[in-house]
Amino acid sequence: EPAHIDPCSGYRFYDTGQVDHAHIIRRFRSLGMSIPDIKALLSADDTAARTDIITTHLEQMEAQLQQTRDTVSALREMLSPVRTPTDVTSRHEPALAVWSVSATIDISGIDDWFAASLRTLHRAVAMAAGAPTAVVPGGLYDRALFLEQRGSATMFVEAPPSADPPEGIRAEVLPRAEFAVLTHPGGHDGIDRSYAALGIYVNEHLISSQGPIREHYLGGTPTDPARFTATEICWPIFSTTAPR
Template sequence: MGAQVSIGDFAVMTSLSRKALRHYHDIGILEPAHIDPYTGYRFYDTSQVDHAHIIRRFRSLGMSIPDIKALLSTDDAGARTDIITTHLEQMEAQLQQTRDTVGALRELLSPVRTPASVEVRREPALAVWSIGAEIEVSEIDSWFAATLRKLRDAVAGAAGALSVVAPGGLYDRALFLESRGRATLFVPAPHTADIPDGIRAEVLPTADFAVLTHPGDHEGIDRSYAAVGKYANEHLISHQGPIREHYLGGTPSDPTAFTATEICWPIFSTTPPPE
């Protein structure tokens, strides 16, 4: 034990305010060594200074009170290491999120530029197997993964083995406008007469699109949508039909691991179809 000091002196030694010290007393992570029964004054022991510094440092690093309490209440070095390691991992994830946010904000400082890679394409009629549903935008990721795997398994059942398919999607404007609408995933129909339950066989009609390939996953795809939409409206005649996407680079074992997405913005073509 060291010397007992007033709360004022202890605050100076620890850089913890009177309010903070009272709070830490109330929640049981830094209790005074002595409380005068007549005046209610709190007194601390100088041996508690290091303990107080640990609390202040971890609070400045964003560690939660329950974690600090667990850290200080155990003598198990392994348990302490786990608590600190978990907090470090959380800080690293927050740091990466901050970096991503800063990068996105810097990108927004520059105007949307239309890449030279926008092309006008006529997609021929295509026989497909498809699955569609009315969904909320918040549900789209889970619905997408489950539906794409169901289509992959259906094609594998028809072909007798897992094979690479080139999936695509159709998204009604209501999904963007109202955050709820119809979404459809499709794959080219295999050469079989047997259509599995829950799968629809249909033919996508010939259609004209302004097409932009977005590289990588869907991070930043909103900017690619902006670019192709600008091009379609400034240089072509935009059509109000569903947006079409083609997913490139997936594998049989993981059909959702794309290397690129083709965004196909529907347009009215002024060129007659070939005879």
């Protein structure tokens, strides 16, 4: 605060006793600290309170730095050409009895729907008698969801044996199908690049088939079911060879 404000001109005057505070303000402003935080810092009566304020600001700056790094990495990927992957495999998936949750959603809401549906299925399976200890969830996505920003989405898990699904969850059988499979490291971060690479490969080397894109989510844990070590992208194909 200024020591005096001229009532006529509005000029702000400071005295020499405020020099130290001025240096502190300038220093922390140069480090990106907000005015309210600097005011709280100068008003703090003890070292612990000041340390907490500075530590909080440091954590905010670290998070901002990581966000900037992620943005730079994503921009670099956008500038680099999509490479045709060499590790695409063909796979026959047999018919599978599952418990599922489905909805028609906008692409903007897919993350919230995904997390909520996954939690619902994990809770249901955990309460079922004879449920497997390891659950590998999967997803089915209508291509309109990506092309038109709105479409059908289904989350599923393998059905526990001899158990009926609770209310709100459907029991169904996924039909057998042939897929071109590409494994994307991690969850959905950057998965659009892997989708593009797999799509190019299928169009150049295979025959694409109708039907939803299928995903399998690997490496999730009961404590953090929405974090995966890998995501299998399964693109439906028309196969001319018999399954092995």
